Amino acid sequence: MTTEDAATTAAIDIVTRQAVDSLRTTADPRLRDLLTALVRHLHAFARETRLTQGEWADAVGFLTATGGACTDTRQEFILLSDVLGLSMLVETVHGHSAPGTTESTVLGPFHLTESPARELGDSIDLMGDGEPCVVSGRVRSADGTPLPGAVLDVWQADAHGFYDVQRPDLQPPGNGRGSFTAGAEGGFWFRTCVPSPYPIPTDGPVGTLLKASGRHPYRPAHIHFIATAAGHAPVTTHIFVAGDAHLDSDAVFAVKDSLVKDFTPTDDPSLAREFGVPNPFRHARFDVVLERS
Structure with a gap:
């Protein structure tokens, strides 16, 4: 030296x-x-x-632009955290799930509005232009005790891969969203459309970053959940559609094997009538298991 x-x-x-x-x-x-x-x-x-000083100035400009892209319905900084793996890293550091309980994953940038309260069996698909789907399951404690009254906050993109806040001119407020209260045995079910894979927003600084690093912006098809129950730790999670082409390359690194679920093609007219959906339809089953707090 x-x-x-x-x-x-x-x-x-x-x-x-x-x-x-x-x-x-x-x-x-x-x-x-x-x-x-x-x-x-x-x-x-x-x-x-x-x-270098030039690189430092570019970084300051990028962060300034990221802040400038944030609005009441868009959180570009969360998106940046997501694509850098930081959101999932923080979740992994603190989101240790007890054996047998539902694994957690990232919140994502689109949990921006309060989900409307809905009755069990209601549809969160207000557009009606996707493949009909029923999601059902039970909420229980790790010891198997049912958790009646548990609340499930649910949100997803529409059949075209957009959240309601992304296209307010085309989707009514609350489309793809619902807050459900589990029944007497912890059971829940709701109607929706099969979620689609979609690209995260690429028209801002995060999109520029992805393009510069040669990465695709796609997320595998999924439905978000936040489950809460008295005396238990809440969990923020997703379910992912089995077979999706992007399961192994999620742009925000959020896929966990235990959260990949079959959205089973179902051709059963009597069951379709019971659920109030056209036949055939898809049926996803998802039991939520919470850890005592």
Whole structure:
């Protein structure tokens, strides 16, 4: 190492030490730990990559544009976190599921509005232009006890791969969304359409990032759930349609094998009448198992 290199290294060390030391008076110990680790890792990244001033300016511009793309119905920063795997990493660090309980996964950027309360058996597909589907199951505790009164917040894209907030001119508010209360034995069911795989929004900074890194933007077909019950830890999860071409390359890294479910083709006129759907239809079964809190 030359004298100049040694001098530069020493100067870099001083900057990092000063930045870390400046945080010592942070009153909240957790905030102090978070900021200290953030500074250390950011400085290490800049040193490892030899980050240039132009690259730093580009990064600032990208983050500024990401913030500018956020609206009441779009969260570009969550989308950025998702495609970098950070959302799923945080979920994995803290989302350990007890054996036999339903695994958690990411919230996603489209849980932006309150789901309308619906009765069991109601349809969340207000458009009626997709393949008819019934989703049914039970909510129970890890010991098998049914959980009547459990609440399931459900949301999904329409048959064309768009959420209601993405196309408010074409979809009524609340399309693809519903809040259901489980029945006496913890049972629930609702009608919908078979979800479609879809690309995450690519018309903003995150789309530019995906294109620059040669990645596709597709998510496998899925339905979101948040399940809550008294005395139990809530779970945020999905179910994914078995056989989807994007299960192994989800743009947000959220697929777990236990959450891949068969949406079984069903040709049974009497069952279709019972469910109130056209025949044939698809039927997905999903039992939600919660851990006691």
